[in-house]
Each structure stands twice: as structure tokens, then as C-alpha cells.
Amino acid sequence: MxxxxxxxxxxxxxxxxxxxxxxxxxxxxxxxxxxxxxxxxxxxxxxxxxxxxxxxxxxxxxxxxxxxxxxxxxxxxxxxxxxxxxxxxxxxxxxxxxxxxxxxxxxxxxxIRSAPQTNETRRSIALLAAFLRFADSWKGEVDMLEIGASAGLNMNWDLYTYQTKSWAWGAQGPVQIDTDWNGPPPPIADIAVRHRAACDLNPLDISDEHERLQLRSYVWPDQPERLARFDGAVALARETGVHVERADAAHWLAQKLSARADDAATIVYHSVFLQYPPREAREAIVDAILSAGARATERAPLAWVRLEPEALTDDARDSPRMVIDVTTWPGAKRRIVGYTDGHVRAVYAV
Known part of the structure; x- marks a missing residue:
């Protein structure tokens, strides 16, 4: 045993x-x-x-x-x-x-040979808070790169409707995202997404019924709100033609960042992903981002947004919390936006 x-x-x-x-x-x-x-x-x-x-x-x-x-x-x-x-x-x-x-x-x-992929859409509100921190100072266009994107439901983060007790963002749409927000709200700003791309080592194709139901099976069956949110996000993703490339994150990201545009900001983001790749792959991902950060300019800044375990981001080994943070270049400035859990039931902003 x-x-x-x-x-x-x-x-x-x-x-x-x-x-x-x-x-x-x-x-x-x-x-x-x-x-x-x-x-x-x-x-x-x-x-x-x-x-x-x-x-x-x-x-x-x-x-x-x-x-x-x-x-x-x-x-x-x-x-x-x-x-x-x-x-x-x-x-x-x-x-x-x-x-x-x-x-x-x-x-x-x-x-059970396949790893669970919940693609939890509620995580988008944590990511949005970090995006808004960046958009408070950057008013130009943005190219988005998501790694570990699963079926790509969170690629449509800017098409969701967000509502908390203290702030709201986005137009009315089919996917409603809320959370118990504590602390100061993020700055409310417009974000002009120009391009978006994503990769996953094993992306699930939501146009395929078998793969779509596999993805849905990882949502806990006694949580109807999560299931309804998932269904709405899937419908929207099919409507907008979301596509996730099958690729190793480190290689894909290095390639994308080496060819990134010099007339827009680039945001690299991921959520509850970085603990899964082997250490060597994780180090290669970080190296690719740091290398691109060193080349960033005021005309083409880089932002790295994470929703990841504090045990990983800050070596807080006994912490059950997830950290929401954004690091920007030029300058390598890191800002912790807040703390939450894996389902983003509550956010404690700082």
C-alpha cells in the first residue's frame, strides 16, 4: 500500500x-x-x-x-x-x-492517464486584475500569449462580464464572473487586445464532443454555478474560434517572444500551470521571459502575469495561497496584486 x-x-x-x-x-x-x-x-x-x-x-x-x-x-x-x-x-x-x-x-x-484540465474560467478575474494594473500605465495595443492554456477558455477573458461588490468591468455577455473581492479594487482601464495566441502540451478541442465532455468532467458535479460558467465559456469559445497550439511551452514561448512586435506591449500569462512542468522546462520558460524582458523597450514593453501557488513563486512552502502578480519590463518591476485560492472564490487585494 x-x-x-x-x-x-x-x-x-x-x-x-x-x-x-x-x-x-x-x-x-x-x-x-x-x-x-x-x-x-x-x-x-x-x-x-x-x-x-x-x-x-x-x-x-x-x-x-x-x-x-x-x-x-x-x-x-x-x-x-x-x-x-x-x-x-x-x-x-x-x-x-x-x-x-x-x-x-x-x-x-x-x-486517468490524462492530467485533469479544469480550465477554471473564474481565474480570469484574478488575471484581469493584473492586466488592469499594467493597463493603468500602458495605453497602447497589447498582444497576449497564454501558456498552459488547456482548451483556451481563458483566452476570451476580455469578453467576459466581471462583477464584484466594489468594482465591475466588461460589457454584458454570456459569461458572468464574480468573486468575493477584499481590499482596494484594481484601476479600471480599457485594454486593447490586438492579437492573442496560446499553447498547451495537450490541448483539448472543444469542437469535439468527446474532448469537451472530458474537460467538463473535471468540474465538480455538485457545483452548478461552475458548470454553467463552463458551458457559457465553451459556447463563446466555439463562437469566436479559439485555437490552442499543441506545443511545449518553453519552446513555443521562446519562439513567440523572439519574434514579438516592436510596436505593442506583450503580456505573457498563465494560471495554476507552472508547478506541472518538470523543473528543467519551468526554468526554460522563465529564462525565455527574462531574456525577452531584457530586450523590452518603452515602445514595446513586456508584462508577465501569473496566478500560481505562493509555494512556487515565493518559496513559501507551507502556504496554501495562490499569488496574483505582474512583472513588467523595462525595469523588471514586480507587483503583487493579491492572494486567492485555486478556484478564486475570494481575492485579497494588496
Whole structure:
């Protein structure tokens, strides 16, 4: 028995409770008990030898069950999921999920080989706050480069409608983004996006129903607001023709930055991504940005916007927080905009 898997299950269940998904929390705890008792979860994970925490292993498995529900492959399980039954019970859900895993171990093994991609659209409000900090001093056009973009839903950040108790931004549209904003609001400014591009090592194609439902399966099934926001963002992305290039972020970014325009600003951005690439790849990404920053001019500045774990950005090893920050060149000036969590349920601006 792998104690790291048990520790990961316990931690992820705790986060699901904290982030308002009792269903996913209880499902993961049921998986943990099955693993300890030598059930089909144990058989499925017998040869899992990489870091379960880094792999988000519990969310891969939870996504597998949700996917079976979404594609209509498991009607009995679907009937007990939160989308069908408000008074769901894990005592009813788990035996059906367990039976599915026993019947289709190969399908489960194939599904969990892919890392979860939530493409959480609510993160756009954290990114927007950093973009607005930059736009407070830069009034020209902007070219956007997103790395680790998944299906590209956050490429359309400027087409979403943002509303908090203290500030708002954007015209009325199909995707409504809110959060519990604490502290000073960002400066409200116009942002003139001229070009946008994005890459991901394994982008999901939302025009393909199978891949779209795979992406949706990672949204926790007892959170209807997140699911509705996802559906609206997907519809908008299909309408606007969002495209994410399949590429290694370090190579793609180095190429894009070496050929960037000299008559506009460039913003490189990413959200809850940088902890996933291997250290060498992460260092290459940072090197590409720093090299481009050294070449930036007042006529063509560079901004680097991040929504990433504070443990990574500031070596705060025990911190559960995400940092929202923007670094600008010329000058390599870093500004922390605020702190939040992975779902951006609240922002604490500084």
C-alpha cells in the first residue's frame, strides 16, 4: 500500500470540503477506503509510481466517474449524481461507481492517464486584475500569449462580464464572473487586445464532443454555478474560434517572444500551470521571459502575469495561497496584486 496515495486522498478530500464540494470530498474518501481494503481502486493504482499529489490522482479518478455520467454510459450511476438527485447519498453512489470500475478497468486506466484540465474560467478575474494594473500605465495595443492554456477558455477573458461588490468591468455577455473581492479594487482601464495566441502540451478541442465532455468532467458535479460558467465559456469559445497550439511551452514561448512586435506591449500569462512542468522546462520558460524582458523597450514593453501557488513563486512552502502578480519590463518591476485560492472564490487585494 502506498502511503503517499492515502495522504493525497485525505488532502484532496479536505480541499474539496474547503472549496464547497461535499460530493467530491465524500467520493474521494470512499475511494480511499476502497484502496485500503484492496478493492478495484487498489488494483487500478497498483503500479502508480509517480507522485499522486503532483498528478492530482484523486481528481483523475473522480473525473472518470463524472465522465461516465456525462456521456450517458452509466445511467444507474447518473441517476444518483447531484445533477439528477439533490438529496444524493454516497452510500448509493459508491457501490455503483465501484461496480463500473470493476467492469471497465481498462477504460478507467486509459482515462486517468490524462492530467485533469479544469480550465477554471473564474481565474480570469484574478488575471484581469493584473492586466488592469499594467493597463493603468500602458495605453497602447497589447498582444497576449497564454501558456498552459488547456482548451483556451481563458483566452476570451476580455469578453467576459466581471462583477464584484466594489468594482465591475466588461460589457454584458454570456459569461458572468464574480468573486468575493477584499481590499482596494484594481484601476479600471480599457485594454486593447490586438492579437492573442496560446499553447498547451495537450490541448483539448472543444469542437469535439468527446474532448469537451472530458474537460467538463473535471468540474465538480455538485457545483452548478461552475458548470454553467463552463458551458457559457465553451459556447463563446466555439463562437469566436479559439485555437490552442499543441506545443511545449518553453519552446513555443521562446519562439513567440523572439519574434514579438516592436510596436505593442506583450503580456505573457498563465494560471495554476507552472508547478506541472518538470523543473528543467519551468526554468526554460522563465529564462525565455527574462531574456525577452531584457530586450523590452518603452515602445514595446513586456508584462508577465501569473496566478500560481505562493509555494512556487515565493518559496513559501507551507502556504496554501495562490499569488496574483505582474512583472513588467523595462525595469523588471514586480507587483503583487493579491492572494486567492485555486478556484478564486475570494481575492485579497494588496
Amino acid at each position: 502506498n502511503e503517499k496515495i492515502l495522504a493525497h486522498f485525505a488532502e484532496q478530500a479536505m480541499y474539496c470540503d474547503m472549496f464547497g464540494s461535499p460530493f467530491t470530498s465524500q467520493l474521494i474518501r470512499a475511494m480511499s477506503e476502497d484502496y485500503q481494503s484492496g478493492g478495484p481502486i487498489a488494483a487500478q493504482l497498483e503500479e502508480w509510481n509517480t507522485s499522486p499529489r503532483a498528478d492530482a490522482l484523486a481528481l483523475r479518478l473522480a473525473g472518470y466517474f463524472h465522465h461516465a455520467v456525462l456521456v450517458g454510459r452509466e445511467a444507474a450511476l447518473a441517476a444518483h449524481y447531484p445533477s439528477s438527485l439533490a438529496n444524493w447519498s454516497i452510500e448509493d453512489v459508491w457501490p455503483l461507481a465501484r461496480a463500473l470500475l470493476e467492469r471497465e478497468p481498462n477504460a478507467a486506466a486509459a482515462f
